[in-house]
Amino acid sequence: MMFREADATAVKLSEYKPYDWLIDTVDLDFQLDPKATRVQAKLVMRPNPKGRRNAPVVLDGDELTLASIKLNGKTLAATDYDVSASSLTIKNPPREKFTLEIETIVNPSANTKLMGLFRSNAIYCTQCEAEGFRRITYFPDRPDVLSVYTVRIEADRDEAPFLLANGNPVEAFGIKGSNRHYAIWHDPHPKPSYLFALVGGKLDFIEEPFTTMSGREVMLRIFVECGKTQLTGFAMDALKRSMRWDEKVFGCEYDLDVFHIVAVSDFNMGAMENKGLNIFNDKYVLASPETATDIDYENIEAIIAHEYFHNWTGDRITCRDWFQLCLKEGLTVFRDQEFSSDERSRPVERIGDVRRLKSFQFAEDAGPLAHPVRPDTYREINNFYTVTVYEKGAEVVRMLKTLLGERGFRKGMNLYFKRHDGDAATVEDFLKCFADANKRDLSQFARWYSQAGTPELAVRGSYDAKAKTCTLDIEQMIPPTPGQSAKQPMVIPLRLGLLDGKGRDIALKDAKGKAVSDNLIVLEKAAQKFVFSGVKEKPAISLNRGFSAPVKLATNFGEDNLRFLAKYDSDPYNRYDAVEQLAMNELVASASGSNKSPEALIEALSNALDNASLDDAFLAQLFSFPDESDIAQKIGGNIDPDAILAARRKIKRDVGVALSDKLAARYQKLTNHRAFSPDAKAAGRRALRNACLDLLAATEGGAEHGRAFKQFEEADNMTDRMAALAVLCQHPIPERETALAAFEQRYRNDPLVLDKWFSVQARIAEADALGRVHKLTKHPAFSMTNPNRMRALIGVFAAGNPSQFNRPDGKGYAFIADTVLGLDSKNPQVAARLLSAFKSWRMLEPSRRALAEKELKRIAETPGLSPDVTDIASRSLA
Ligand SMILES: [Zn+2]
Numbered sequence: 001m002m003f004r005e006a007d008a009t010a011v012k013l014s015e016y017k018p019y020d021w022l023i024d025t026v027d028l029d030f031q032l033d034p035k036a037t038r039v040q041a042k043l044v045m046r047p048n049p050k051g052r053r054n055a056p057v058v059l060d061g062d063e064l065t066l067a068s069i070k071l072n073g074k075t076l077a078a079t080d081y082d083v084s085a086s087s088l089t090i091k092n093p094p095r096e097k098f099t100l101e102i103e104t105i106v107n108p109s110a111n112t113k114l115m116g117l118f119r120s121n122a123i124y125c126t127q128c129e130a131e132g133f134r135r136i137t138y139f140p141d142r143p144d145v146l147s148v149y150t151v152r153i154e155a156d157r158d159e160a161p162f163l164l165a166n167g168n169p170v171e172a173f174g175i176k177g178s179n180r181h182y183a184i185w186h187d188p189h190p191k192p193s194y195l196f197a198l199v200g201g202k203l204d205f206i207e208e209p210f211t212t213m214s215g216r217e218v219m220l221r222i223f224v225e226c227g228k229t230q231l232t233g234f235a236m237d238a239l240k241r242s243m244r245w246d247e248k249v250f251g252c253e254y255d256l257d258v259f260h261i262v263a264v265s266d267f268n269m270g271a272m273e274n275k276g277l278n279i280f281n282d283k284y285v286l287a288s289p290e291t292a293t294d295i296d297y298e299n300i301e302a303i304i305a306h307e308y309f310h311n312w313t314g315d316r317i318t319c320r321d322w323f324q325l326c327l328k329e330g331l332t333v334f335r336d337q338e339f340s341s342d343e344r345s346r347p348v349e350r351i352g353d354v355r356r357l358k359s360f361q362f363a364e365d366a367g368p369l370a371h372p373v374r375p376d377t378y379r380e381i382n383n384f385y386t387v388t389v390y391e392k393g394a395e396v397v398r399m400l401k402t403l404l405g406e407r408g409f410r411k412g413m414n415l416y417f418k419r420h421d422g423d424a425a426t427v428e429d430f431l432k433c434f435a436d437a438n439k440r441d442l443s444q445f446a447r448w449y450s451q452a453g454t455p456e457l458a459v460r461g462s463y464d465a466k467a468k469t470c471t472l473d474i475e476q477m478i479p480p481t482p483g484q485s486a487k488q489p490m491v492i493p494l495r496l497g498l499l500d501g502k503g504r505d506i507a508l509k510d511a512k513g514k515a516v517s518d519n520l521i522v523l524e525k526a527a528q529k530f531v532f533s534g535v536k537e538k539p540a541i542s543l544n545r546g547f548s549a550p551v552k553l554a555t556n557f558g559e560d561n562l563r564f565l566a567k568y569d570s571d572p573y574n575r576y577d578a579v580e581q582l583a584m585n586e587l588v589a590s591a592s593g594s595n596k597s598p599e600a601l602i603e604a605l606s607n608a609l610d611n612a613s614l615d616d617a618f619l620a621q622l623f624s625f626p627d628e629s630d631i632a633q634k635i636g637g638n639i640d641p642d643a644i645l646a647a648r649r650k651i652k653r654d655v656g657v658a659l660s661d662k663l664a665a666r667y668q669k670l671t672n673h674r675a676f677s678p679d680a681k682a683a684g685r686r687a688l689r690n691a692c693l694d695l696l697a698a699t700e701g702g703a704e705h706g707r708a709f710k711q712f713e714e715a716d717n718m719t720d721r722m723a724a725l726a727v728l729c730q731h732p733i734p735e736r737e738t739a740l741a742a743f744e745q746r747y748r749n750d751p752l753v754l755d756k757w758f759s760v761q762a763r764i765a766e767a768d769a770l771g772r773v774h775k776l777t778k779h780p781a782f783s784m785t786n787p788n789r790m791r792a793l794i795g796v797f798a799a800g801n802p803s804q805f806n807r808p809d810g811k812g813y814a815f816i817a818d819t820v821l822g823l824d825s826k827n828p829q830v831a832a833r834l835l836s837a838f839k840s841w842r843m844l845e846p847s848r849r850a851l852a853e854k855e856l857k858r859i860a861e862t863p864g865l866s867p868d869v870t871d872i873a874s875r876s877l878a
């Protein structure tokens with residue numbers, strides 16, 4: 001068998017044991033060759049005082065050919081060790097320090113899983129998180145084994161003029177009498193194997209010096225495929241801003257002489273934070289106005305920052321085991337969100353972050369794949385790089401900051417950096433730093449890490465005119481999730497405001513007349529009452545401001561309260577949220593057959609357009625209504641995706657017709673003839689203008705289609721061109737095919753841009769969408785083995801086109817199931833990710849549900865599947 005068999009026994013957090021051995025140093029020597037790369041590993045090992053005595057040495061391995069093995073310089077006899085498909089065991093190792101030398105041979109060209117050492121467009125590169133290093137050499141491939149690495153790489157000079165690894169360069173020379181050359185790298189910081197990286201190939205680069213806060217000189221370089229350096233300027237700028245920000249906000253300074261980023265075109269994820277040598281999916285490095293949208297720019301900035309911030313939260317302090325993944329990911333997402341908020345508009349960033357959380361994480365929490373921020377069991381760790389671990393993990397850190405305040409939070413972070421630098425830490429270690437630094441008991445708060453599911457709050461507000469008090473009665477409930485039927489109350493920080501009749505904030509006082517500090521109440525019990533005194537008139541209530549807790553609210557405040565908040569709330573998030581709720585109420589009513597006009601929503605949007613104090617990016621959020629899967633989540637069961645699509649189209653049409661004059665005027669006013677700039681303000685202008693375009697086109701007026709086509713033809717940047725194309729694609733008109741053909745012609749040599757062309761077609765919500773996607777899989781630019789292509793076409797069809805993926809005849813499900821089965825042997829990680837598109841299948845109306853279940857079962861019953869796909873299929877059906 002080529003694959004590790006699906007492991008029947010799950011890994012459990014409660015069964016954690018330290019590794020029996022310490023590995024002080026690792027010396028690796030690579031002889032790079034496309035089909036047979038030779039890897040010599042020299043490990044200096046000694047017994048771990050915390051491990052078992054008389055334990056054998058057990059090393060992980062996967063798809064390796066063992067060439068030789070020596071202990072203290074002597075070749076081991078075949079009887080001294082056992083080698084299996086997944087491990088190498090040395091039966092009776094010495095009980096003192098010894099040296100183990102292992103030689104393996106790997107085939108980078110055949111590595112379509114893109115884990116371990118592989119080739120992408122003739123560039124050698126690696127991906128080791130979570131368990132890829134075992135595909136390079138035999139090693140205890142777990143995050144708590146930290147070692148100092150020295151790496152020698154040798155290759156043909158023509159094939160790989162650049163040879164890079166982690167740490168600092170030591171030397172690089174040609175080898176006399178041959179076309180070979182080598183480079184040696186040394187990383188002084190002990191690290192786990194998942195942070196190892198190597199790159200070799202023909203590359204171009206840009207470089208810029210950076211002086212750290214203590215005055216150290218660092219050389220920053222971004223390496224790309226030849227001929228692409230002109231697309232790296234924005235990424236370099238984002239990197240420098242990230243480094244400065246981390247010094248200023250967290251006191252974190254960079255710690256090597258060089259910092260390298262390499263962009264490659266075949267990559268399973270977004271990017272990887274290998275110490276000193278970050279490897280990126282080129283999608284998140286390369287940008288120009290002609291090829292990248294504003295969203296691309298924003299993502300590049302955020303991901304460059306995210307991977308850089310891992311240098312401290314991930315690399316300097318790593319995770320003890322993979323259950324603690326949120327320790328580095330949730331925390332680092334929080335840090336990159338804060339960076340983006342400081343660099344751009346804080347309210348707009350927050351709205352975007354919460355929208356993503358609600359769309360994807362709330363959906364995950366409500367379905368069969370729900371799991372705690374820190375899972376306590378897994379079968380395949382690759383399947384736990386989830387929105388729950390990342391996005392909800394970030395929300396938990398944000399709540400910690402809300403509860404402790406800015407200063408208290410910083411004190412906790414400082415202690416964490418000081419106490420755990422160089423450690424493989426746990427969530428408990430992290431929380432203890434905040435508890436110790438602030439003398440606070442955080443044991444109940446820790447439930448956010450262990451209890452899955454989105455808490456639901458039932459809130460009853462009442463006003464007593466005689467006593468001049470406003471009372472909130474709040475109950476919390478967390479729905480059952482797989483493996484967790486009963487839950488305990490959480491600590492839920494709720495920021496709130498009470499507004500007087502003129503929309504001004506009332507100074508909050510508790511029942512005893514004491515000021516409510518920070519406008520914050522903290523729910524800790526299953527049911528709790530909060531009384532506010534000195535309230536002279538019945539107030540409007542604005543609860544969970546800034547989305548201070550990731551919870552769902554059900555209140556008795558009524559629609560008038562929402563209309564009032566939509567007009568006056570001083571908290572930008574809740575003001576946005578009030579409009580979103582008005583839209584959602586209309587969408588849900590319309591999906592269940594109501595035909596009334598969305599008056600309240602139209603009024604709120606009209607007011608917003610007239611309000612000169614609201615900025616363009618914020619307005620653009622108000623005008624992009626909840627998407628189809630958000631509406632499905634809100635309805636919660638017996639879902640008919642066609643009815644939801646129709647409801648969304650109706651609301652857009654109603655709003656477009658009612659506000660057409662204002663929208664057209666604003667569209668015209670925002671038409672910009674200045675040179676392109678990717679900054680947040682200019683991006684906001686484009687976003688609002690394109691939201692106007694979308695709503696105007698929804699009125700189905702022929703002139704409006706002409707407007708979109710004109711914008712497509714005249715655009716001088718990708719944001720406007722792509723937005724116009726997306727609008728045209730929603731309407732079965734001849735201009736659509738003309739525009740699609742022109743786009744293909746123009747960008748046929750740029751695979752990253754063609755991905756946008758694949759995606760926009762995969763989203764077309766019409767009956768022939770599946771046929772179109774099928775046809776596009778035969779397009780010369782499409783490739784099943786390139787993860788970006790797969791996600792752009794088939795991933796977007798499955799996750800971004802609900803009415804066609806959920807076709808009533810089940811053919812959408814069958815197509816995705818066939819794709820998953822076809823891809824599994826080549827790239828199980830991407831296959832498993834695609835399969836998670838079924839995560840909300842139980843919410844569907846009965847006939848679609850039966851069809852989805854049939855396909856899930858067909859997958860689950862297929863023999864010889866990877867652990868990745870087996871795990872998602874069986875959990876989806878459980
Ligand atoms: Zn990360």
